[in-house]
Amino acid sequence: MKRLLPIIALLVLVMPVRTVAHQLDEYLQAARIAFARDRIVLEIDLTPGANIAGEIVAALDSDGNGVVQALEARAYGQAVVGDFDVSFDGQPVHLTLETIEVPAVAEMRRGVGTIQLTVAGTIGPAPDGTRHVRFTNRHHPETSVYLANALVSADRDVQVVSQRRDYRQQQIDVEYKIGSRWPLQFIWVLVGVTVIGSRVAARQLRTA
Amino acid sequence: MPSRPLKVFVAIVFVCGAAAASSQQSGPSADATRRAVTAADAFFSTLTPAQRAKANLDLNEKTRTVWSNLPTGIAMQVGATERNGLKLGDMTPPQEKAALALVAAVLSRDGYQKAMQVVDADQLLEERSAPTRKPGSQTRFGRAEYYVAILGKPSTTDLWMIQFGGHHLAINVTVAAGQNVLAPTHTGAQPASYQLEGRMVRPLGDENDKAFALVNALTDEQRKQAILGFEVRNLVLGPGADGKTIAPEGVRASAFNAAQRKMLTDLTREWVDIIGDAAAAARIKDIEAGLGETYFAWAGPTTNGKGAYFRIHGPTVFIEYAPQGSGDNNIDHIHTIYRDPTNDYAAKAARR
Numbered sequence: 001m002k003r004l005l006p007i008i009a010l011l012v013l014v015m016p017v018r019t020v021a022h023q024l025d026e027y028l029q030a031a032r033i034a035f036a037r038d039r040i041v042l043e044i045d046l047t048p049g050a051n052i053a054g055e056i057v058a059a060l061d062s063d064g065n066g067v068v069q070a071l072e073a074r075a076y077g078q079a080v081v082g083d084f085d086v087s088f089d090g091q092p093v094h095l096t097l098e099t100i101e102v103p104a105v106a107e108m109r110r111g112v113g114t115i116q117l118t119v120a121g122t123i124g125p126a127p128d129g130t131r132h133v134r135f136t137n138r139h140h141p142e143t144s145v146y147l148a149n150a151l152v153s154a155d156r157d158v159q160v161v162s163q164r165r166d167y168r169q170q171q172i173d174v175e176y177k178i179g180s181r182w183p184l185q186f187i188w189v190l191v192g193v194t195v196i197g198s199r200v201a202a203r204q205l206r207t208a
Numbered sequence: 209m210p211s212r213p214l215k216v217f218v219a220i221v222f223v224c225g226a227a228a229a230s231s232q233q234s235g236p237s238a239d240a241t242r243r244a245v246t247a248a249d250a251f252f253s254t255l256t257p258a259q260r261a262k263a264n265l266d267l268n269e270k271t272r273t274v275w276s277n278l279p280t281g282i283a284m285q286v287g288a289t290e291r292n293g294l295k296l297g298d299m300t301p302p303q304e305k306a307a308l309a310l311v312a313a314v315l316s317r318d319g320y321q322k323a324m325q326v327v328d329a330d331q332l333l334e335e336r337s338a339p340t341r342k343p344g345s346q347t348r349f350g351r352a353e354y355y356v357a358i359l360g361k362p363s364t365t366d367l368w369m370i371q372f373g374g375h376h377l378a379i380n381v382t383v384a385a386g387q388n389v390l391a392p393t394h395t396g397a398q399p400a401s402y403q404l405e406g407r408m409v410r411p412l413g414d415e416n417d418k419a420f421a422l423v424n425a426l427t428d429e430q431r432k433q434a435i436l437g438f439e440v441r442n443l444v445l446g447p448g449a450d451g452k453t454i455a456p457e458g459v460r461a462s463a464f465n466a467a468q469r470k471m472l473t474d475l476t477r478e479w480v481d482i483i484g485d486a487a488a489a490a491r492i493k494d495i496e497a498g499l500g501e502t503y504f505a506w507a508g509p510t511t512n513g514k515g516a517y518f519r520i521h522g523p524t525v526f527i528e529y530a531p532q533g534s535g536d537n538n539i540d541h542i543h544t545i546y547r548d549p550t551n552d553y554a555a556k557a558a559r560r
Contacts (some may be wrong), residue, residue: 026441028442030442030444032444032452032454048508103283104283107282107283110282110347111346112278112282112283113283114285118432136344144444145441147440147441147442149444149454149455150454150455151452151453151454151455152453152454152455160455163455163457164326164437165436165438166438166439167437167438167439168439169439169440170437
């Protein structure tokens, strides 16, 4: 056994070590969904792993000059958006690419560059009540790892009620409520109590 | 001429105000601030003017966000290509000693030890990866690549910040006149367990073990609510996601019994207690007050020894623990994040 120890030690030393900060062969796609009364905004972060970055860079850098120009980035972003489906209360929502930021090609090739997209869908002034949004991401399904989460809305009258996803988080269903935090009935009761209270107080002051 | 009752009222208000102000400027928290200022001045005194200019930057909304989970040589999530401050590898031994003394001054003993265990793990990663590094690669791991920065002017009254970070570590302490704030802070580990001087070290081992203990202490019904029916392969609100708040999910701790609540608080302490004791005690008090509105979520197997994601999300706390990758490899590469949705970078003190 003692004679084997140097061999074992050597094997340990030469064994390949996974040193990358991220998975090599995965395309990480993180979606955060923001809700407002009149629109839905998707914040998308796309991080290709080093082993698949070449394919993504080739799609981005269509003229192959090693630099991703704004028009090339926009064209890639439009293609990505084409792989998204959003529905609002069962009706498809037209999506628009608002912004796309692309990291340096060298960073993507090392598997650490993140492409950031902002995508918006207009839903008009949505009526009060419980609303349902479904987001489906079909971009690069073979190699992707997905995250999908609903953001807490900046509008306090818009509140997420529930989120359901498939196992890979490729699809998320979000139910959220739109409406005043103070129900109309409560406001009318409050007004009534205030009016009656002030009348009673006035009468008591007069009799005093 | 003010009436006598008015004078008495004004006197009472003045005395109460003075007492309140004094309570903020004295006690263990104020001592911690004074220690931090002293340690910062001591660190500055070891530096050349050029080094000091690099180590001490303005504190603003841009500079404070420059931190990451990534190694040196890679652009961070916020776009910066280098961390703030001076790296340990560019310091003389006395400078490094003063820099680490500054970090230690604002952390608890256990917190400092945890941070240095993350650094040691990364040094091991550097030693393993250097021989096979591709020519021309700028990526670097290891102790020399950890940066110390002071943002703002060290003060016992005004806000300033100490950053200590490198691959898998971003300690961001906002020194806030006796109410120091640790959020947002990132810890991670790769390798997640290693031998050092004959003993096994697991920088994030207690986080892992306490979480598995908690998920296994839940009732069947609670566990059903806690376990998300999908895989979570990375942090949702990691570096670069400042100011975002996701909708909470999982089981609400309002349904927990006293023992489960204690387990949840103890788990939370693994992050909150990184900072000095007095500041941590104040944060824990806030977290306990909000336990009824705190959620615990889990994704993955519930047998310790396997990789699982978990999240603690309450009014004043947001914690994620995310093994990287899939299969059996994922337990050796961990990312975590700690945030305070109401008080990242001491937002409350900044508003005052």
